[in-house]
Amino acid sequence: MKKSALQTARAAYQPKLPVALTGAVVAVEGQPTQSVADQEDIKKLFPNTYGLPELRFEKNPNPTVGKPVNVGVILSGGQAPGGHNVISGLFDGIKKINKESKLYGFLMGPGGLIDHNYVELTSDIIDEYRNTGGFDIIGSGRTKLEKEDQFDKGLEILKKLGITALVIIGGDDSNTNAAVLAEYYKKIGAGVQVIGCPKTIDGDLKNEVVEASFGFDTATKVYSELIGNIQRDCFSAKKYWHFIKLMGRSASHIALECALQTQPNVCIISEEVEAKNQTLQDVVNYIADIVAARAAQGNNFGTVLIPEGLIEFIPAMKVLIAELNDLLAHHPEFATKTREEQRQFVLDNLSKESAEVYASLPEGVARQLTLDRDPHGNVQVSLIETEKLLSEMVGNRLNELADQGKYNGKFSPLHHFFGYEGRCAAPSNFDADYCYALGYNAANLIAAGVTGYLSSLRNLTKPSVQWLAGGIPITMMFNMERRHGQMKPVIQKALVRLDGTPFQKFASKRDKWALSTEYVFPGPIQYFGPAEVCDQPTMTLQYEALDK
Numbered sequence: 001m002k003k004s005a006l007q008t009a010r011a012a013y014q015p016k017l018p019v020a021l022t023g024a025v026v027a028v029e030g031q032p033t034q035s036v037a038d039q040e041d042i043k044k045l046f047p048n049t050y051g052l053p054e055l056r057f058e059k060n061p062n063p064t065v066g067k068p069v070n071v072g073v074i075l076s077g078g079q080a081p082g083g084h085n086v087i088s089g090l091f092d093g094i095k096k097i098n099k100e101s102k103l104y105g106f107l108m109g110p111g112g113l114i115d116h117n118y119v120e121l122t123s124d125i126i127d128e129y130r131n132t133g134g135f136d137i138i139g140s141g142r143t144k145l146e147k148e149d150q151f152d153k154g155l156e157i158l159k160k161l162g163i164t165a166l167v168i169i170g171g172d173d174s175n176t177n178a179a180v181l182a183e184y185y186k187k188i189g190a191g192v193q194v195i196g197c198p199k200t201i202d203g204d205l206k207n208e209v210v211e212a213s214f215g216f217d218t219a220t221k222v223y224s225e226l227i228g229n230i231q232r233d234c235f236s237a238k239k240y241w242h243f244i245k246l247m248g249r250s251a252s253h254i255a256l257e258c259a260l261q262t263q264p265n266v267c268i269i270s271e272e273v274e275a276k277n278q279t280l281q282d283v284v285n286y287i288a289d290i291v292a293a294r295a296a297q298g299n300n301f302g303t304v305l306i307p308e309g310l311i312e313f314i315p316a317m318k319v320l321i322a323e324l325n326d327l328l329a330h331h332p333e334f335a336t337k338t339r340e341e342q343r344q345f346v347l348d349n350l351s352k353e354s355a356e357v358y359a360s361l362p363e364g365v366a367r368q369l370t371l372d373r374d375p376h377g378n379v380q381v382s383l384i385e386t387e388k389l390l391s392e393m394v395g396n397r398l399n400e401l402a403d404q405g406k407y408n409g410k411f412s413p414l415h416h417f418f419g420y421e422g423r424c425a426a427p428s429n430f431d432a433d434y435c436y437a438l439g440y441n442a443a444n445l446i447a448a449g450v451t452g453y454l455s456s457l458r459n460l461t462k463p464s465v466q467w468l469a470g471g472i473p474i475t476m477m478f479n480m481e482r483r484h485g486q487m488k489p490v491i492q493k494a495l496v497r498l499d500g501t502p503f504q505k506f507a508s509k510r511d512k513w514a515l516s517t518e519y520v521f522p523g524p525i526q527y528f529g530p531a532e533v534c535d536q537p538t539m540t541l542q543y544e545a546l547d548k
């Protein structure tokens with residue numbers, strides 16, 4: 001494949017490993033761990049992998065040559081910048097332990113393990129992908145690896161290839177399943193270790209022991225560049241309101257980080273909407289009031305950031321969606337009805353409150369809510385055009401304000417959705433270093449003989465050479481949650497904390513940003529140049545470090 005000039009230059013970038021990982025390491029055990037909640041239940045479900053100690057790697061003054069190891073790797077879920085560096089770090093790490101070690105990549109996600117589709121990753125292949133974005137080296141997929149017959153099927157190919165360790169690169173669900181797999185293989189004496197790596201642009205796999213998931217840094221920098229560009233355009237032309245939806249299927253970390261970087265006029269945070277029990281109309285009124293106040297100053301332009309998951313955080317919408325899921329699951333004949341019949345059917349069968357909410361929605365959006373269920377029968381919220389829904393409702397509200405003599409402006413909205421633009425970007429220096437170190441560190445966890453651990457690097461606001469490397473027992477992050485009607489052990493998803501410094505900083509500034517235009521233009525990610533331009537971690541990470 002033809003390479004761009006940046007790709008060629010970037011291929012030579014040497015990720016900066018933490019000092020502890022630059023030579024042979026020794027694993028130092030911490031205290032035994034406990035899950036964050038529901039300890040008794042989780043201990044019972046994970047008798048072989050519960051309560052293990054945290055590990056920290058330190059330089060080994062008496063290095064020995066390790067045994068060769070065959071390792072499998074899987075990319076799971078949505079793409080995130082840096083995945084290729086996790087794999088190249090893992091490759092270099094196992095070769096460092098013993099140069100006869102081999103790495104196999106399972107193709108197109110966990111499905112590759114179950115269906116026995118794989119490729120051996122040689123140095124020629126790895127070298128093509130160092131410091132590049134994307135997951136295309138082996139592809140990714142969303143097949144859930146959660147049933148014992150899948151585990152057994154996977155074990156057949158692992159045995160055939162002599163693989164004794166599997167690295168799963170994924171988000172909260174994939175790492176939850178990695179822990180279940182680790183427990184199962186341990187229980188049956190399969191002789192296969194399972195190690196996880198924290199991935200997701202959404203930034204919602206983090207907690208007391210995991211500071212950040214990889215990909216969030218690069219993705220938010222790409223979106224912030226685009227938002228900054230739009231802000232400069234709208235500040236120049238002074239005639240459009242830009243409604244910008246940002247990925248993040250659940251938590252609003254991406255929207256919040258982009259707001260901190262770019263200082264838009266409005267940014268909605270789903271977690272706050274839920275905490276304040278706001279209705280969709282409350283959110284609309286909030287935006288419309290800012291549009292009207294700016295218009296009164298002669299400013300008929302602005303930017304509004306909207307997190308992708310907003311709809312599901314609005315309590316009344318949540319109830320409506322749950323009722324719709326239920327209704328459609330029990331009425332397969334719904335699909336055969338005409339549009340008018342479908343609308344009437346929904347209105348006739350919802351509770352009174354939900355029917356009112358449904359009726360108040362613009363027709364197109366109401367219809368979207370009854371389409372495109374995922375395999376679990378849920379609405380795919382990312383397909384709902386929340387940015388259009390809000391701008392349409394804001395337009396209606398402004399008409400009302402105009403009738404009351406409270407608004408005399410011009411409202412011309414434009415719409416954007418930023419998600420895929422950032423998921424495969426060339427990793428920032430932070431993500432390039434972080435991912436390479438996560439993979440390299442996973443090799444050390446394999447050499448340490450452990451299973452059910454997440455590769456961990458901490459101290460991430462410091463230069464990468466100062467990061468602390470180790471391993472976290474995945475069960476330590478577990479609690480019990482109801483999923484599809486059943487209580488299950490899962491890694492707690494990290495939502496935006498309203499008492500955390502990132503949100504507090506934003507909340508203390510947003511009224512000012514709403515009225516006096518104070519846009520910041522971050523510009524594109526820089527890969528070469530001074531550290532203050534190239535190596536800055538996200539503002540979320542920097543502010544969260546203050547909370548520790």
Ligand code: FBP
Nearest residue numbers: 077078171200201202247248249382
């Ligand atoms: P992961 O949780 O798997 O990392 O994926 C995150 C994400 O990028 C969300 O922000 C988005 O809602 C979703 O993936 C879209 O996924 P897909 O492209 O598979 O529809």
